[in-house]
Amino acid sequence: MALTGNFANDDPASPESVKMLGLPSDVDTKPLPSNYVAAAPVSSAAELPNYRVKSSPHVSYEKSFVKDIRVAQGGVASRKPTTFLQVLRAAAKKAGDKLALAVERPDGGLTSPDALPLEEWTKWTWTEYMQDAERAAAAFLDLGTERHDSVGVWGFNAPEWHLSCVGAMLIGSPPAGIYPTDTPDQVVYKLDHSNSKVVVLEDEAKLTKLSKVVDKLPLLKGIVMYGAKPSKTELKRADGTKVQVLAWSDLMAKGTGLLAGPTKQKLQAREKSVEPGSCAVLVYTSGTTGNPKAVMTSHDNLCYEASGTAAHTPEIGAGGQERLISYLPLSHVAGFLLDVVIPAYFTASCPGHFSVFFARANDLKDGTIGKRLQFIKPTFFFGVPRVYEKMQEKMMAVGASKKGLIKKIATWGKGRGLIAAQKGQLTEETVNTHISMPWFYGLAKKLVFSKVLGALGLEECKMCYTGAAPISVDTLQYFGQLGLQINEVYGMSESSGVTTISTNQAHRWGSCGFAFHGTEVKAFNVSEKNLNDKTEVPNAANGTAPTEAEQGELCFRGRGIMNGYLGNPRYGGQHLKEIEQKNYEAVDADGYMHSGDKGCVDKLGLVRITGRYKELIIGAGGENIAPVPIEDEIKKNAPAISNAMMVGDKRKYNTCVVTLKAKGATGELAGGDELTGPALLVNPAVTLVSQAMNDPVWLKYVEDAIRAANTSAACPSNAAKIQKFKILPRDFSVETDEFTPTLKLKRSVVCKLNSKIIEEMYKD
Numbered sequence: 001m002a003l004t005g006n007f008a009n010d011d012p013a014s015p016e017s018v019k020m021l022g023l024p025s026d027v028d029t030k031p032l033p034s035n036y037v038a039a040a041p042v043s044s045a046a047e048l049p050n051y052r053v054k055s056s057p058h059v060s061y062e063k064s065f066v067k068d069i070r071v072a073q074g075g076v077a078s079r080k081p082t083t084f085l086q087v088l089r090a091a092a093k094k095a096g097d098k099l100a101l102a103v104e105r106p107d108g109g110l111t112s113p114d115a116l117p118l119e120e121w122t123k124w125t126w127t128e129y130m131q132d133a134e135r136a137a138a139a140f141l142d143l144g145t146e147r148h149d150s151v152g153v154w155g156f157n158a159p160e161w162h163l164s165c166v167g168a169m170l171i172g173s174p175p176a177g178i179y180p181t182d183t184p185d186q187v188v189y190k191l192d193h194s195n196s197k198v199v200v201l202e203d204e205a206k207l208t209k210l211s212k213v214v215d216k217l218p219l220l221k222g223i224v225m226y227g228a229k230p231s232k233t234e235l236k237r238a239d240g241t242k243v244q245v246l247a248w249s250d251l252m253a254k255g256t257g258l259l260a261g262p263t264k265q266k267l268q269a270r271e272k273s274v275e276p277g278s279c280a281v282l283v284y285t286s287g288t289t290g291n292p293k294a295v296m297t298s299h300d301n302l303c304y305e306a307s308g309t310a311a312h313t314p315e316i317g318a319g320g321q322e323r324l325i326s327y328l329p330l331s332h333v334a335g336f337l338l339d340v341v342i343p344a345y346f347t348a349s350c351p352g353h354f355s356v357f358f359a360r361a362n363d364l365k366d367g368t369i370g371k372r373l374q375f376i377k378p379t380f381f382f383g384v385p386r387v388y389e390k391m392q393e394k395m396m397a398v399g400a401s402k403k404g405l406i407k408k409i410a411t412w413g414k415g416r417g418l419i420a421a422q423k424g425q426l427t428e429e430t431v432n433t434h435i436s437m438p439w440f441y442g443l444a445k446k447l448v449f450s451k452v453l454g455a456l457g458l459e460e461c462k463m464c465y466t467g468a469a470p471i472s473v474d475t476l477q478y479f480g481q482l483g484l485q486i487n488e489v490y491g492m493s494e495s496s497g498v499t500t501i502s503t504n505q506a507h508r509w510g511s512c513g514f515a516f517h518g519t520e521v522k523a524f525n526v527s528e529k530n531l532n533d534k535t536e537v538p539n540a541a542n543g544t545a546p547t548e549a550e551q552g553e554l555c556f557r558g559r560g561i562m563n564g565y566l567g568n569p570r571y572g573g574q575h576l577k578e579i580e581q582k583n584y585e586a587v588d589a590d591g592y593m594h595s596g597d598k599g600c601v602d603k604l605g606l607v608r609i610t611g612r613y614k615e616l617i618i619g620a621g622g623e624n625i626a627p628v629p630i631e632d633e634i635k636k637n638a639p640a641i642s643n644a645m646m647v648g649d650k651r652k653y654n655t656c657v658v659t660l661k662a663k664g665a666t667g668e669l670a671g672g673d674e675l676t677g678p679a680l681l682v683n684p685a686v687t688l689v690s691q692a693m694n695d696p697v698w699l700k701y702v703e704d705a706i707r708a709a710n711t712s713a714a715c716p717s718n719a720a721k722i723q724k725f726k727i728l729p730r731d732f733s734v735e736t737d738e739f740t741p742t743l744k745l746k747r748s749v750v751c752k753l754n755s756k757i758i759e760e761m762y763k764d
Helices: 015-021 084-094 126-142 159-170 184-193 204-211 248-259 263-273 299-312 333-349 369-376 385-401 404-423 441-456 473-480 573-586 627-637 696-710 747-753 755-760
Strands: 099-104 121-125 150-154 175-178 196-201 222-225 234-236 242-247 279-284 294-298 321-326 353-358 380-382 463-466 486-490 520-526 534-536 552-557 593-601 607-612 641-647 654-660 722-727
Touching: 084 126, 084 159, 084 299, 084 333, 099 126, 099 159, 121 126, 126 159, 126 248, 126 263, 150 159, 150 184, 159 175, 159 196, 159 263, 159 279, 159 333, 175 184, 184 196, 184 204, 196 204, 204 222, 222 248, 242 248, 248 263, 279 299, 279 333, 294 299, 299 333, 321 333, 321 369, 321 380, 333 353, 333 380, 369 441, 385 441, 385 473, 404 441, 404 473, 473 486, 473 627, 520 593, 534 552, 573 593, 607 627, 627 641, 627 654, 627 696, 641 747, 654 755, 696 722, 722 755, 747 755
Parallel strands: 099 353, 150 175, 150 196, 175 279, 196 222, 222 242, 321 353, 380 463, 463 486, 654 722
Antiparallel strands: 099 121, 234 242, 279 294, 520 534, 520 552, 552 593, 593 607, 641 654
């Protein structure tokens, strides 16, 4: 098959880089026109790894496990296995003097939310990036980090995050990321479970937290602070042992001195011991229950994901500078892949180069992320649904304030944009066709779209992605009418980030795209007793409304599947037995990763998620109900509602709890009692959430939204209808534990925290 990609160009990467990275030569590199709707590319049998031949185990709980890599005969999955370290060295060699990393760090501190001029940013070239990573590696080695130990990294995104991760990789000690919002118990678990000998952290506040739990970390030898100079030079344990504390500058000085001596040879030997199938990084899942699982992601996993992204996005890397803003947690697979791996891979293999700019730690909390976007003007952007929803809310509020001719022009322009966006959807009628733009589309683009996208800082964005959680079609339509196509991707930490992908030319709202090139994605009916007992369900005739017989568990296999969940022998035999069981439940004997997501693959090759088996509501009558489509429909019908969550498992009927849009609510923070945005328009006399909870106007507003959802296509039967609801006194957030750090809803936590309110709805 022919697939657009970035593997060759009029201004190609160096032949040495291309040869070393093993880039396939059979990939068509011609980008498609912007008004062309392409068929979803389907990998041929020769372009898929061969699973018919048995080899070593697919997964293991041992960090030292080196996975056998199945290479396809052609296409992206035929790429020669390489390590990410080889990729980074190729990037540094090819684009050594080009800007790699940039962060705002003025000597006097940040006094304004406005971005600084570029000359005042602290910057690293690709050569300096590689050199500082080597310095960090030498220092980590000297601090006692052995092969197959780990280095923990805890804090908001920063260049030192990247340098610490690469430094740890260079000595074969997979980095273990920690979310900035993790509790002390979660931090202790991740550092101890990963056998981290060193932890790199952000600031004094985190050092203080760590000092209180250092006795629980017997293996820890060193702490490095990158956000400021630490107030201590060591931490003492009760048994008298000490943990050295260094500033980042001290770590760099230590590394510089070590590289001048015999440590350099030790470092080279460590790097040489790293294989493509070796564990590169530990990604701790942001699970909704219990201790997080540590996903062992290999070097080959990372390189395959990056090369596949390059193949599917010919718009990126064709020449010049590509810009990306780093703000999503780097401890999550999406943030790590996007901010660390993809920039290096594209820089090494494509004519252009990437520059990563870092957001400020408080940008999302303070709502100032727009200031950074306006300055950076990213060409490649990824946002979780909540980010786009917040943008939509602000733009709708601005739009509502416009009057007269400006309002009429904006409405007219968005109408033109919506027609064009609807024509661009991949359907049986549009597949492999050029679409005609509506009359005066160019004028609408000039008068309306360019100004709105300019205000967002996305006017130069070539590829816009979303994932990690479901996004409503309403939000996709809203941005589509402004000429911005948001492409959905789907994947898991266990599949290294991307399993299905949409592109500017092959997408459909409500679908999460087609199978990543070189990856098999299938829907199976799976036996509850034995996941190896599975039967593929037929492709959906109508992907927007699949029948029950056309839905099953989404399973996938290919070069993106993890090495396994990490087990730590120090935790005893029972722990290892549990991890072995989790590995067995995750990847079957045929190499398929079982997602736990319910969905379908339609006859065009597009994948749609219809629910999650663990989230399905099973009513008292045994009915299986997918809550997410109904919840999305409620929010679509009522813009003033922030979150809606159905309840009804093992109940005689379904109920719902909703939260309202409140000032200060960011997803990470719960916000306060003051209503904001569209919530102020429902009843102008009511300005507080606490007032709205019992206000007749508000109650009717929510009731109408639920009634409309009950009669929509999202609600498949009477058993799925919602009978009662309650407005909660505050929004959900990471801070209050209803959301994971990646903003996935913890349904069990919501039920526990609001048990009294929920039980009131079932009294009668």
